[in-house]
Amino acid sequence: PGAPKELYSPQDPLALLDSRSLPRALNNSASAWLLEFYSSWCGHCVQYAPTWRVLAGDVKDWEPVIKIGVLDCANEVNTDVCKQYGIQYYPSFRFFKAFTKEFTQGENYKSGAEHDVQTVRQVIIDFLQNSPAESKPPACPSLAPIESSQVESLIAVKESHYTAVIYESPDSYIGREVILDFVQYEGLVVKRALDTDKEALQKLGIVSVPSCYLIYPNGTHGLINNLEPLRSLFSSHLKSLPGVRKKTLSRPELTTKPTKPDKMTETWKEFDKSKMYMADLESGLHYLLRVEVATHQMLKGDELKAFKDFITILYKLFPGRPHVARLLETLQDWLVSMPLDKIPYDAILDLVNNKMQISGIYLTSHVQWVGCQGSEPGLRGYPCSLWKLFHTLTVQAALQPNALTNTAFEGNSQAVLQTMRQYIKHFFGCRECAGHFESMAKESMDDVKTLKEAVLWLWSKHNKVNKRLAGAASEDVKSPKVDWPTPDMCPACHGEVKGVHNWNEEEVLVFLKKHYGSKDISLLYSD
Numbered sequence: 001p002g003a004p005k006e007l008y009s010p011q012d013p014l015a016l017l018d019s020r021s022l023p024r025a026l027n028n029s030a031s032a033w034l035l036e037f038y039s040s041w042c043g044h045c046v047q048y049a050p051t052w053r054v055l056a057g058d059v060k061d062w063e064p065v066i067k068i069g070v071l072d073c074a075n076e077v078n079t080d081v082c083k084q085y086g087i088q089y090y091p092s093f094r095f096f097k098a099f100t101k102e103f104t105q106g107e108n109y110k111s112g113a114e115h116d117v118q119t120v121r122q123v124i125i126d127f128l129q130n131s132p133a134e135s136k137p138p139a140c141p142s143l144a145p146i147e148s149s150q151v152e153s154l155i156a157v158k159e160s161h162y163t164a165v166i167y168e169s170p171d172s173y174i175g176r177e178v179i180l181d182f183v184q185y186e187g188l189v190v191k192r193a194l195d196t197d198k199e200a201l202q203k204l205g206i207v208s209v210p211s212c213y214l215i216y217p218n219g220t221h222g223l224i225n226n227l228e229p230l231r232s233l234f235s236s237h238l239k240s241l242p243g244v245r246k247k248t249l250s251r252p253e254l255t256t257k258p259t260k261p262d263k264m265t266e267t268w269k270e271f272d273k274s275k276m277y278m279a280d281l282e283s284g285l286h287y288l289l290r291v292e293v294a295t296h297q298m299l300k301g302d303e304l305k306a307f308k309d310f311i312t313i314l315y316k317l318f319p320g321r322p323h324v325a326r327l328l329e330t331l332q333d334w335l336v337s338m339p340l341d342k343i344p345y346d347a348i349l350d351l352v353n354n355k356m357q358i359s360g361i362y363l364t365s366h367v368q369w370v371g372c373q374g375s376e377p378g379l380r381g382y383p384c385s386l387w388k389l390f391h392t393l394t395v396q397a398a399l400q401p402n403a404l405t406n407t408a409f410e411g412n413s414q415a416v417l418q419t420m421r422q423y424i425k426h427f428f429g430c431r432e433c434a435g436h437f438e439s440m441a442k443e444s445m446d447d448v449k450t451l452k453e454a455v456l457w458l459w460s461k462h463n464k465v466n467k468r469l470a471g472a473a474s475e476d477v478k479s480p481k482v483d484w485p486t487p488d489m490c491p492a493c494h495g496e497v498k499g500v501h502n503w504n505e506e507e508v509l510v511f512l513k514k515h516y517g518s519k520d521i522s523l524l525y526s527d
């Protein structure tokens, strides 16, 4: 047999340590550490790796306080270090306190037993609370409950941020989990209070615990209703509040400014985030046809094919108003009738622009972002509309399974996804984004077998991108990057299995079909 397969990869949300990096990571670290010493040939470790990976993702936001890492004792470069740490059984779990300067073997937790994610989270919290003051990570907020009198004084003052108070029973960990979920966020402070002062609870209208009581920056306050009292739902709801955002990452992140800056609209347009706006889709089409693809002077080869396929998909599936649908039809007919193996883009532009003269066929010639408005220049806008466009197209394909009959895409469940892949690859102005998207496509797009799976594939990949970009410079405070749809938009989409957030994909699909289905597209602010 060859070398044992590695159980963890650099893509996992944890630190892959070895004999050299381990001492450096632990020495005088400002955060505590929880390490799994494993062996890649140990069956238990293999079975447990998915749980550990989920745990690391689940507490990724706690990183300034506690980091999760792994070290493979089966790798020969680590033999000595595993001996030094006294590792005899796999997997072994060890806690290391913050600011450790002398060598220590760390603290074992429960004789190597494998625990589910929820239990490990609670063990972490117990460890943090039992750490002596001198080794408390500075980023760790107070995890102790506050008194009801303190809640009253919080309600009495206006602050620049929200305050969420989680009311719970003394043995509940939810409050502390949510407090830790927000150590990297600004705009919100989380506290916990116990359910012992019944009179105080009654005053606030709290009839059951755990409950989340929210004090707004303007001083108004109230109980968050309609949310199942689960840690992940409290956290995702609070993360979706306007103005709550992940603190900017210190390492440079990609920004996604379009190739040419959008014309900014002067006044903020109120909109409903649960609605789709035709103005966003049409503005996106305008930008794409007249600016983004227009940077290519001549379309030929794969680019020409990608463009033609894209127009076919738009013509068949874009839920446009009649004047836009006719423009797409005209463009499609013209491209099909062109036997040329290269087309100067000016010819296409002529068609798109001149058709405006003929009454009844036109596409708006400026951008008007509504649901894709950015609160500052350079934020949101075009990339937002592109996501919305492709989600709409995957949903339309699922709603009308026969729409692509008699086209080259007949019977192809990946038609929209492959067309998007080619568009992004050849034309999307943000090249880093295109590279990221291509690697996701390469990894799993081929597994998509049905039109429904195509809808869910794009949804889950978009969430993956959101996760990566939370706190990045391209994030708009008014539209934080969060798991989407948020619990307030679709409570039934969310649940927990063994204490870990779990999507109900059937419900997500129902939601996406409704959200991106044509009946929901608002014409507000459309020309």
Ligand code: FAD
Pocket (backbone or CB within 6 Å): 253, 254, 255, 256, 371, 372, 379, 380, 381, 383, 384, 385, 386, 387, 388, 391, 424, 430, 432, 433, 434, 436, 437, 458, 459, 460, 461, 462, 463, 465, 466, 469, 472, 474, 475, 476, 479, 480, 484, 485
């Ligand atoms: P967006 O992420 O653009 O989302 C637009 C809207 O879609 C949201 O407002 C919401 O209504 C809805 N939505 C959100 N999540 C989902 C979901 N999971 N499923 C369905 N609908 C959802 N930027 C980078 O910095 N680095 C990158 O690598 C990168 N890659 C990208 C790849 C692609 C293919 C695209 C189209 C964009 C990429 N971007 C990247 C841009 C980035 O994803 C955002 O589009 C941009 O930052 C604007 O963000 P936004 O707040 O408007 O929300």
